[in-house]
Amino acid sequence: RNQHKPNPPLEDIAPHIHRYWKQRKDDKAILRLLNEYHIDKTIYGLGLTRFRQIRESLGLYRTRSQHHNINSIRPALFRLRAQYPKAGAREIVSLLFHEENMSVSRNMVTEYFSVFEPELVKERRKNRLRRKRFWAAGVNDIWAVDQHDKWKYKFGLALHTGIDPFIGFTHWLKIWWTNSNPRLVLSYYLDEVEEQGYGPLVSQSDPGTENFGLANGHTLIRHFHDPSL
Incomplete structure (x- = not known):
């Protein structure tokens, strides 16, 4: 059983935890991959509860644990908007996660848009069904x-x-x-x-x-x- 074995050294598993975290895997999936590919189970053991403690010690918190609201994400949105002025809710959720290390729900981003960017929301809705002409020069263009x-x-x-x-x-x-x-x-x-x-x-x-x-x-x-x- 895992409780009779020491945990693997943090320096051995931390890079893999970060990598799988960035791939948006859940705790059970990350733990399964660690045990399958990165932990010598004849020597070490790691259970789900201890894994979650290790993950949080690395500063990796799930959406609910980060306790964000539309005001707390506003500074990050200012920074992202400078580079991605037209990004929608799905893109913003991904950008917040990968570039700001913030885990935020799509509903919260949508709420942020409605409060702080109502004009952009209207613009997106206005242009959503706008007819455009597509042009390509030929095959493999x-x-x-x-x-x-x-x-x-x-x-x-x-x-x-x-x-x-x-x-x-x-x-x-x-x-x-x-x-x-x-x-x-x-x-x-x-x-x-x-x-x-x-x-x-x-x-x-x-x-x-x-x-x-x-x-x-x-x-x-x-x-x-x-x-x-």
């Missing part, structure tokens, strides 16, 4: 990528897809437990480029943080092939 979250919260299925909209070709359609990990999203793109032997001139996605890796990777590849860009 653009690869458009996007994620679908409606199954994510109900069934635990996170969808991600990449298509060539000019011909309607689906380059990938992936289903996993997450679609918000920038490294994972980048891997979808790189795997397809490697398999096809080519990539697009332009990658198109929303400004969410999950797409930063893909955007940076695509830019690096384009600069490698054309340093004048």
